[in-house]
Amino acid sequence: MPSPRDRQARIATFVVYAVQGLSFATLLTQVASIQNKHRLSDLALTILLLIVPVFAGVGSVSAGAFAARLGSKLLLRIAQPLVAAAVVLAGLAPNVPLLVPALLLFGLAVGGVDAGMNMQGVAVERRYGRPVLNGFHCLWSVLSLVGALWASAVGKDLPLAVVMAVPMVFAVAGSLYAGPKLCTIEEEKAETVEAATGRFPWGPIIPLCLAMGFLYIGDSSVSNFSTVFMDKIMHANDNVIPLAFAAYQATTLVVRLGGDVAVRRYGPAAIVRIGGAIATLGFLGVVLAPTQPLAIISFGLTGVGLSVVAPQSFSAAGRLDPAGTGVAIARVNLFNYVGFIVGAALIGPIADASGYRVAFAAPLVLAGAIIVLARGFEPAVKVSRA
Incomplete structure (x- = not known):
């Protein structure tokens, strides 16, 4: 039977997934606008966009090492606000040389958050003793849709920087709310398993x-x-x-x-x-x-x-x-x-x-x-x- 603390952690994890969905959609829906703003060719845009998954992979692997020592709660409290900041910086960037580091930061941070939020989801699932991960991913999809609808509704009426910054105000607020309530590093571990040593086998x-x-x-x-x-x-x-x-x-x-x-x-x-x-x-x-x-x-x-x-x-x-x-x-x-x-x-x-x-x-x-x-x-x- 889930305890009140388990339910608190589950609600916080829902918020983390929602914030990530909103943040990702806010950037993704503005790719065409960013291309037009900087007059990028299709090839140049493709190369720039590849920065995100490449550095997200680096962020994900780094997240594993970080969380093994300090827990995914601290990881998310650091990385999730950085995702929001990177989205805002991408909207504000006046030129490509400043857009590149914004995308690099977004990739690293989003990879860390993707890994960290699923660590939290698995921890909550373990504590509940039944499958709950689909629900978290469902809320990610819902907030992705909300982000897309926001861009569709105001994209032609507001400056790009404003369109991308407004959702991130809610993203940071959600991250600050959820962070203290997430599972601690002790709560992420199964009660019957002691801290592991050595390397995890592939x-x-x-x-x-x-x-x-x-x-x-x-x-x-x-x-x-x-x-x-x-x-x-x-x-x-x-x-x-x-x-x-x-x-x-x-x-x-x-x-x-x-x-x-x-x-x-x-x-x-x-x-x-x-x-x-x-x-x-x-x-x-x-x-x-x-x-x-x-x-x-x-x-x-x-x-x-x-x-x-x-x-x-x-x-x-x-x-x-x-x-x-x-x-x-x-x-x-x-x-x-x-x-x-x-x-x-x-x-x-x-x-x-x-x-x-x-x-x-x-x-x-x-x-x-x-x-x-x-x-x-x-x-x-x-x-x-x-």
Whole structure:
């Protein structure tokens, strides 16, 4: 039975996820405006944007070492306000030389927060004794949508710096509220496990890392190229083109709303296996779709399937690290950014060479591989430390 302290930590963790979703969306929705402000070519913009996932990977790995010694609570209290500051600085930057360090800071800090918030989520899940991670990721999606709607509503009426700064006022306020209430380093550890020594082995988490990477290759493919696919392949008009990505985001949100209940009933491995199968079917539908409605439905199916993988990856990593050091979670989180980079770099060249239908066959195959990797989400034996 959760204690009042457990419930307090859970509410604080909800806030941390919400702040991260809002912060990420506030920057992501202004990429076109930043490009126009600085008169960047598509190539220059792509190179600049790669700063974020590359340095986020560095931030995630560093977060694992930091949290193992000092806990993810302190990590989040430092890194999350830095994310908000970086978003504001990116909006204020008058030129590219000042934009670059803002993006670098954003990447490092967002990688630390991504790892830290999932460490907190796993700690809360461990203390509750039942799956709760999908709920946290669901709120991330909700606040991402709020950030996008804010940008859509005021983007043409307010200066870029104001559009990006206003949500960050709420982000900092949320971070300051949640920080003191998060799980301490002692509360992150299982009561029956003493502090671990030595290095955490890579072997048991490789299936989780691969599943996370394959998930984000698919996510990156949909996020970056679904609108291009609808335009160039399906010849949709301007009102229909965004519906493919909207379907993907909507189904992701809906599935995460009920994801924890499904995991409690069927188990994480079964849910990941089913998710991989549905995502594979979705990408197959994209490759073969003869009409615009079927293409939109297919993109929605990819959201249904892929949405369950990340929460269960972090949850499984937490089970493999019962001492609560956070190292396993930080390593799994690293493949979030690996997948994003590979997805962005994979689809474009294949599409240039063979067309977008063939390009979307790549995430189709990798989604199918998630089905095979699902057994790694329910380890049969406890893992000893190296």
